[in-house]
Amino acid sequence: MTISARDSILGSIRRHLPEAAERPGHDGPWIQYPDPLSQFASVLEAIGGRCVRVKDVAEINQDLATFPVYAAARMMVSLVPGAGRSVREMANVADPHELADVDLAILPGDFAVAENAAVWVTDAAVKHRVIYFLSQHLALVVSAGQVVHNLHEAYARLTFDAARFGAFIAGPSKTADIEQSLVIGAHGPRSMTVYLME
Amino acid sequence: MPRVGLFIPCYVDQLYPDVGLATVELLEQCGCDVDFPTAQTCCGQPMANTGCTEAAKPLARRFLEIFRDYEYVVAPSGSCVAMVRNHYHDLVHEHPDFEAVHTKTFELCEFLTDVLKVDGFPGSFPYRVGLHQSCHGLRELRSGKSSELNVPGFNKIGGLLESLDGLQLVSLQRPDECCGFGGTFAVSEEAVSCMMGLDRLHDHEQSGTQVLTAGDMSCLMHLQGLIARQKKPLAVMHVAQILAGRKPQLPA
Amino acid sequence: MTSATAHRDHPETAAEFVANDARAHWHDQSLWFVRARRDKASQTLPEWEELRERASKVKLHTMSRMADYLEQFERNAIALGAQVHWARTPAEHNEIVLGIIQKHNATRVVKSKSMLTEECHLNPFLERNGVVVTDTDLGEWIVQLRNEPPSHIVMPAIHIKKEEIGELFHDLLGTEKGATDPPYLVNAARQKLREQFLNAEIGLTGVNFAIAETGGFVVCTNEGNADLGVSLPKVHIACMGIEKIIPKAADLGYFLRLLGRSATGQPITTYSSHFHGPRPGGELHIILVDNGRSNILASPEFRRSLNCIRCGACMNTCPVYRRSGGHSYSTTVPGPIGSILAPTRDAQEHASLPFACSLCGSCTDVCPVKIDLHNQLLTWRRELALKFLVPFDKRLGMSLAAAVFARPWLYRVGGAIARRVFPWLPRMLVYNRWNPWGRQRELPEMPAQSFRALYARRKRNHKVPSDQKPASR
Numbered sequence: 001m002t003i004s005a006r007d008s009i010l011g012s013i014r015r016h017l018p019e020a021a022e023r024p025g026h027d028g029p030w031i032q033y034p035d036p037l038s039q040f041a042s043v044l045e046a047i048g049g050r051c052v053r054v055k056d057v058a059e060i061n062q063d064l065a066t067f068p069v070y071a072a073a074r075m076m077v078s079l080v081p082g083a084g085r086s087v088r089e090m091a092n093v094a095d096p097h098e099l100a101d102v103d104l105a106i107l108p109g110d111f112a113v114a115e116n117a118a119v120w121v122t123d124a125a126v127k128h129r130v131i132y133f134l135s136q137h138l139a140l141v142v143s144a145g146q147v148v149h150n151l152h153e154a155y156a157r158l159t160f161d162a163a164r165f166g167a168f169i170a171g172p173s174k175t176a177d178i179e180q181s182l183v184i185g186a187h188g189p190r191s192m193t194v195y196l197m198e
Numbered sequence: 199m200p201r202v203g204l205f206i207p208c209y210v211d212q213l214y215p216d217v218g219l220a221t222v223e224l225l226e227q228c229g230c231d232v233d234f235p236t237a238q239t240c241c242g243q244p245m246a247n248t249g250c251t252e253a254a255k256p257l258a259r260r261f262l263e264i265f266r267d268y269e270y271v272v273a274p275s276g277s278c279v280a281m282v283r284n285h286y287h288d289l290v291h292e293h294p295d296f297e298a299v300h301t302k303t304f305e306l307c308e309f310l311t312d313v314l315k316v317d318g319f320p321g322s323f324p325y326r327v328g329l330h331q332s333c334h335g336l337r338e339l340r341s342g343k344s345s346e347l348n349v350p351g352f353n354k355i356g357g358l359l360e361s362l363d364g365l366q367l368v369s370l371q372r373p374d375e376c377c378g379f380g381g382t383f384a385v386s387e388e389a390v391s392c393m394m395g396l397d398r399l400h401d402h403e404q405s406g407t408q409v410l411t412a413g414d415m416s417c418l419m420h421l422q423g424l425i426a427r428q429k430k431p432l433a434v435m436h437v438a439q440i441l442a443g444r445k446p447q448l449p450a
Numbered sequence: 451m452t453s454a455t456a457h458r459d460h461p462e463t464a465a466e467f468v469a470n471d472a473r474a475h476w477h478d479q480s481l482w483f484v485r486a487r488r489d490k491a492s493q494t495l496p497e498w499e500e501l502r503e504r505a506s507k508v509k510l511h512t513m514s515r516m517a518d519y520l521e522q523f524e525r526n527a528i529a530l531g532a533q534v535h536w537a538r539t540p541a542e543h544n545e546i547v548l549g550i551i552q553k554h555n556a557t558r559v560v561k562s563k564s565m566l567t568e569e570c571h572l573n574p575f576l577e578r579n580g581v582v583v584t585d586t587d588l589g590e591w592i593v594q595l596r597n598e599p600p601s602h603i604v605m606p607a608i609h610i611k612k613e614e615i616g617e618l619f620h621d622l623l624g625t626e627k628g629a630t631d632p633p634y635l636v637n638a639a640r641q642k643l644r645e646q647f648l649n650a651e652i653g654l655t656g657v658n659f660a661i662a663e664t665g666g667f668v669v670c671t672n673e674g675n676a677d678l679g680v681s682l683p684k685v686h687i688a689c690m691g692i693e694k695i696i697p698k699a700a701d702l703g704y705f706l707r708l709l710g711r712s713a714t715g716q717p718i719t720t721y722s723s724h725f726h727g728p729r730p731g732g733e734l735h736i737i738l739v740d741n742g743r744s745n746i747l748a749s750p751e752f753r754r755s756l757n758c759i760r761c762g763a764c765m766n767t768c769p770v771y772r773r774s775g776g777h778s779y780s781t782t783v784p785g786p787i788g789s790i791l792a793p794t795r796d797a798q799e800h801a802s803l804p805f806a807c808s809l810c811g812s813c814t815d816v817c818p819v820k821i822d823l824h825n826q827l828l829t830w831r832r833e834l835a836l837k838f839l840v841p842f843d844k845r846l847g848m849s850l851a852a853a854v855f856a857r858p859w860l861y862r863v864g865g866a867i868a869r870r871v872f873p874w875l876p877r878m879l880v881y882n883r884w885n886p887w888g889r890q891r892e893l894p895e896m897p898a899q900s901f902r903a904l905y906a907r908r909k910r911n912h913k914v915p916s917d918q919k920p921a922s923r
Binding site for chain 2 (some may be wrong): 460461464465468469470475481482489492493495496498501589639705759767769773774804806807808809810813814815828830831832833834835836844848849852854855856858861865869870886887889890891892893894896897899901902903904905906908914
């Protein structure tokens with residue numbers, strides 16, 4: 001009988017294991033910002049995103065009214081109650097391919113990270129996770145009280161039991177694969193707006 | 199009076215005798231009792247860096263035996279000192295003299311700065327000086343902060359140079375990129391090596407260097423070779439020569 | 451793709467790249483620009499060096515318990531509904547992938563960038579078996595369309611000029627003739643690749659980090675291509691080298707902070723996606739590949755090379771890589787880390803790579819997970835010498851030199867003769883094609899006397915000058 005690849009690999013690893021080495025803990029001198037919200041906003045702008053501070057949903061709608069993407073968008077999905085309008089109801093979408101024509105998605109973000117302008121999103125909040133990537137433009141709404149300083153604080157609050165899929169999204173899709181010229185809008189959203197809501 | 203065994207790399211001995219003399223003068227000025235043991239030849243670095251460990255080992259053992267009785271071993275070369283300090287372990291760690299010798303071997307500028315606590319030298323050198331940070335001095339001996347690391351800045355060689363009146367260190371576009379010498383690399387990868395060297399020279403020319411210096415004559419031999427072929431208006435001096443008061447041979 | 455052609459050593463392929471001076475300098479400057487961005491990004495975090503230290507320690511710890519962590523990962527991944535496969539070799543890996551594709555009667559696969567599948571030469575294998583694979587990372591797609599391997603692990607098309615991409619897209623996508631504007635070209639690719647995403651039956655990705663504690667894994671991209679590729683089709687195949695395992699999700703704090711900043715100078719990659727099990731109604735396959743990694747684990751000298759998180763920083767900083775181009779290495783992963791990994795697979799074929807290095811050590815200082823790259827390259831040289839894979843002339847030269855250096859009298863006399871004879875030799879005897887030093891460089895001027903001769907004379911005649919004492923603190 002031949003030994004399985006699994007047992008053979010694990011056996012080879014066990015034969016070759018180096019001596020024990022301790023695992024470092026997670027506490028450390030990790031950066032804290034005097035004003036994490038403005039840190040978040042400035043990093044987001046530096047990576048090609050747009051940060052708008054709002055008090056409530058009404059202010060989101062005020063901003064959308066002046067946002068050219070919103071004016072031009074025909075197909076929209078909003079999963080933030082009261083923010084923008086939903087042309088297509090996610091609940092009625094059976095196959096994610098049906099979302100191919102979405103111009104703008106307005107979606108909730110769980111929390112945000114000041115050091116790198118990343119927003120944590122999950123598939124618990126949306127029916128089809130592809131919406132985060134397939135929509136031509138993306139707007140995420142995050143509570144201003146949910147901005148942590150750094151990624152260590154972010155992982156300290158993450159558990160992976162509720163959602164099967166979660167992602168940090170930091171800015172619009174981009175590429176620099178042609179001569180290192182930064183181009184916004186590679187395959188995913190061509191713009192990313194984050195509404196930090198009081 | 200610290201008793202210093204002078205370690206003069208083989209190619210400096212044969213090709214750049216004045217660098218050795220300048221080193222002797224500096225150490226004596228600083229109150230050292232300097233001795234040059236004549237049995238020394240080569241530390242074994244060319245062999246070790248080519249992978250020829252067995253050829254390098256006898257030279258490393260010779261080195262330990264020649265230098266074991268000195269209080270310090272000092273060389274005007276970061277690269278050869280890095281060989282002894284960082285890489286002899288792989289060759290001769292079981293030798294009874296290994297531990298003592300490899301910890302008391304110093305590159306000239308770090309010896310002046312760290313052991314003798316010299317702040318600077320009298321004299322003037324009214325020129326724009328381009329300091330080539332030899333990689334082994336910089337990244338193996340930590341003679342300064344390399345541009346990759348995020349630690350507080352320091353530069354032992356630059357600090358000594360700047361103590362001279364009128365000396366102006368130029369700032370380069372790429373402060374510590376390799377010159378492309380790299381021992382046998384200079385020959386086996388000739389094309390890349392020379393491109394690297396020419397790029398360093400271009401940076402120095404753009405930055406206004408008049409006198410190009412370094413703690414290692416090997417890098418300078420390569421760069422000088424390119425300068426001489428291209429007849430570039432750059433003078434080349436080892437840092438020991440500048441500190442010891444030599445004057446540059448600038449083009450008229 | 452390389453097996454059919456005669457293997458060529460790095461000095462030869464590098465010299466060809468360098469021969470086009472303008473292009474070599476353009477390449478060097480493009481990558482130096484990325485290195486400079488990395489410097490700037492790393493300087494925004496005062497804790498940078500601490501992060502490097504921690505990340506390296508996590509990796510070393512993980513290696514010391516790698517089998518346990520892989521088993522834990524497997525258990526947790528299966529509990530989440532994933533199917534876990536193991537592959538010893540590229541051939542086993544490719545067969546597993548093909549088996550999954552065939553089980554679904556599928557022919558259209560979209561793939562996001564995975565150096566592991568490059569290592570396994572998966573694309574040509576699948577193509578031979580009637581599968582249409584589309585690489586969806588823009589740079590990877592460009593090199594796929596040009597039918598060549600990537601030249602960099604993060605920026606696969608860094609060696610290609612926008613004029614060449616414009617021409618390629620004109621021929622294949624019908625973009626305007628002569629159009630070279632990157633946004634225009636990217637948009638054309640976007641349109642074309644959207645069709646591929648929407649039509650794909652299977653999405654294939656690499657894995658940046660696999661988490662033992664949770665059974666999930668993380669894939670990082672800037673374009674969002676991995677997410678599009680695995681969120682539309684029902685089947686997701688994730689291929690990972692076994693060294694991608696980390697103990698806990700919280701360890702990602704170290705790695706994701708280091709990865710983007712080291713790779714491109716970004717504070718984090720645009721998308722850092724965490725997959726835990728298949729999506730509802732979908733299928734998730736995870737393939738764990740060894741391909742020599744478990745052997746490296748045994749070696750104290752080379753073990754740390756398994757720390758690698760494939761950020762590419764060692765390539766961007768390497769003065770040799772920047773000037774010789776990724777293809778000059780003739781291996782999947784080029785540059786310093788590639789020159790360590792390739793000889794573990796085939797020491798003879800890749801024997802020139804550990805010598806494609808001036809031992810400057812910049813890679814070691816730039817590495818976010820503290821791989822002592824230049825020391826490992828030096829160790830490889832020793833290994834190659836033991837295997838008699840160092841060229842004979844080099845070995846002979848070194849043995850002769852060592853024999854001379856072992857005899858001070860011979861060294862002294864030899865040096866004296868050389869110094870006297872050289873200046874009298876006709877130039878053509880010194881500067882000819884057998885002297886690579888002298889092709890672009892002059893030899894040093896030969897002094898009349900050696901240092902030791904001058905020192906001996908000085909000792910006889912000279913008193914120490916005591917008028918000039920240095921300042922002391």
